[in-house]
Amino acid sequence: MNKKLIRVGTTYVPVLHVDHSAKWYTEKLGATINYCDDEKAILDLADQSFFLVRSLKDETSNFIDDKGEKRFSLTFEVDGKEALYNLHAEFRTQGIQTGDIEDRGHTGENFVFFDPDGNCFDVWSVLSPEYKALRKETVSEIER
Known part of the structure; x- marks a missing residue:
């Protein structure tokens, strides 16, 4: 099978306070911060880049499945x-x-x-x- 997509390179995660979240990801999950400003932080975590992006309150990457979970x-x-x-x-x-x-x-x-x-x-x-x-x-x- 010819693989057209090789790997996932970046995951975007919505957060309310970029600096607070970046600190949490480094302290709790062992991420490394490569860049951080008021709008986003770029982290290395689990062999990929994670962009923590400032978003609206209560915005998450979660979703509700067809059973309501x-x-x-x-x-x-x-x-x-x-x-x-x-x-x-x-x-x-x-x-x-x-x-x-x-x-x-x-x-x-x-x-x-x-x-x-x-x-x-x-x-x-x-x-x-x-x-x-x-x-x-x-x-x-x-x-x-």
């Missing part, structure tokens, strides 16, 4: 259930609003968490095989 638009991956459980505990210790760890009937387990603006994100315990292979290749190149 609030849904997230982005899932982060971690490498295994132990990593998922450890991250869940760490987030709760840091005071991040999190849902319970769930078995959704597919491989792995998940939980959701929220940023200060109410943006909901998912975390999944299964790291994609393609990313694992790419990460392994990168580590091998660095070690040479």
Whole structure:
């Protein structure tokens, strides 16, 4: 199969206070700030760029599905259930609003968490095989 789209490069996240949100993403999630002004912050997080964009109050990246449930638009991956459980505990210790760890009937387990603006994100315990292979290749190149 010829892949026309290679990867997701940037995710845009609506926030009310750019500087406050940028600080939260760095302190709680380990993001790195590349640029910040009154309108936007550009962060490195999970191997992609996140633009925190100043938006109207109560604007989020969430949506409501056909059953009336609030849904997230982005899932982060971690490498295994132990990593998922450890991250869940760490987030709760840091005071991040999190849902319970769930078995959704597919491989792995998940939980959701929220940023200060109410943006909901998912975390999944299964790291994609393609990313694992790419990460392994990168580590091998660095070690040479």
